[in-house]
Amino acid sequence: MKITIGQMAGNLSALERGGEADMGSGGFPLVARAVLLAVFGLVSLATLAGNCLVLAAFHREKKLRTVTNYFLFSLAISDLLIASISMPLYSIYIIMVSHL
Numbered sequence: 001m002k003i004t005i006g007q008m009a010g011n012l013s014a015l016e017r018g019g020e021a022d023m024g025s026g027g028f029p030l031v032a033r034a035v036l037l038a039v040f041g042l043v044s045l046a047t048l049a050g051n052c053l054v055l056a057a058f059h060r061e062k063k064l065r066t067v068t069n070y071f072l073f074s075l076a077i078s079d080l081l082i083a084s085i086s087m088p089l090y091s092i093y094i095i096m097v098s099h100l
Helices: 005-016 030-060 067-096
Strands: none
Touching: 030 067
């Protein structure tokens, strides 16, 4: 589903008048959005926490600094970036716009 500038402007003016924005035929009811937001939020937080533990273990334990674990360290950093940037943005897209 593509959203045009005109549709976005119409949604903004509807919100300014106190109405609801029309999300098109996509989107979910409010209860489903709340549940999806909670699930996506928990997954993002679990991803952040797990990768922070990997980074902390690598930093704390000198014996873990092998060539293979440097690769895992870099994967944990990239996964942190995905969990903090991409996952929240895509979650918002899924909840507000997408057809599942």
